[in-house]
Amino acid sequence: SQQGEEDPQALSIQEGENATMNCSYKTSINNLQWYRQNSGRGLVHLILIRSNEREKHSGRLRVTLDTSKKSSSLLITASRAADTASYFCATENVWAGGTSYGKLTFGQGTILTVHP
Amino acid sequence: GAGVSQSPRYKVAKRGQDVALRCDPISGHVSLFWYQQALGQGPEFLTYFQNEAQLDKSGLPSDRFFAERPEGSVSTLKIQRTQQEDSAVYLCASSSLLRGKETQYFGPGTRLLVL
Numbered sequence: 511s512q513q514g515e516e517d518p519q520a521l522s523i524q525e526g527e528n529a530t531m532n533c534s535y536k537t538s539i540n541n542l543q544w545y546r547q548n549s550g551r552g553l554v555h556l557i558l559i560r561s562n563e564r565e566k567h568s569g570r571l572r573v574t575l576d577t578s579k580k581s582s583s584l585l586i587t588a589s590r591a592a593d594t595a596s597y598f599c600a601t602e603n604v605w606a607g608g609t610s611y612g613k614l615t616f617g618q619g620t621i622l623t624v625h626p
Numbered sequence: 627g628a629g630v631s632q633s634p635r636y637k638v639a640k641r642g643q644d645v646a647l648r649c650d651p652i653s654g655h656v657s658l659f660w661y662q663q664a665l666g667q668g669p670e671f672l673t674y675f676q677n678e679a680q681l682d683k684s685g686l687p688s689d690r691f692f693a694e695r696p697e698g699s700v701s702t703l704k705i706q707r708t709q710q711e712d713s714a715v716y717l718c719a720s721s722s723l724l725r726g727k728e729t730q731y732f733g734p735g736t737r738l739l740v741l
Contacts, residue, residue, distance in 0.1 A: 541728075543729075545732075550737075551734055551735075552630075552717060552732040552733055552734040552735050553669070553717065553719075553732040554732070555729045555730065555731070555732075558728070558729065598668050598669075600668075602728075611657060611674060611676065611681065611682075611723070612657055612659075612674075612721055612723075612728050612730065613659070613671055613674055613682065614659075614661075614669075614671065614730065615671065616661075616668030616669050616670070617668050618666075618667055618668050619667075619668050
């Protein structure tokens, strides 16, 4: 079953604009990760934020995490046509009484289209 | 030294046929995951191996699905008596168990179409 809900489901912007995608989840987590998937290809890891972190940056990416609201956002600044892809958030959940081995629970994704 | 590879990339099967999907993880990665991704959906967990041990198979949808990793490296996902609802992309991922290096590296997937 899918853990997260992402919104919007689809986002269409012009090159140079910023894109913001949101993810909500339901259970306690160890970390939250964002992945990108180009059409017909595998998933590429973008960034990981741990449950004790609130914000993280990587190049043009900025991720925030609010564990009290069980939500995260991914901001892509100065978007490019090459950023066109599906973006997924994935959580590594806390498992009662056991050591987490990294199993990920994915959201349904946001389809981002960046027009040149 | 490259990333995770999967074969075949595409597979068309007639309903009732058995199929075998192969995953070559990154060398030295202890953890190996299989996920199933239906069209327009996010990936869903199927099973997890730590070396050769299958520690979690809670996501396998039925007893027609079987996975193995006998020597702790290459893994095979087998689907017996395929059904149309098995049509999906099957993704394999591997990772280290070392803290700080938990990133899962995904293969390109095998797109299975059952007719």
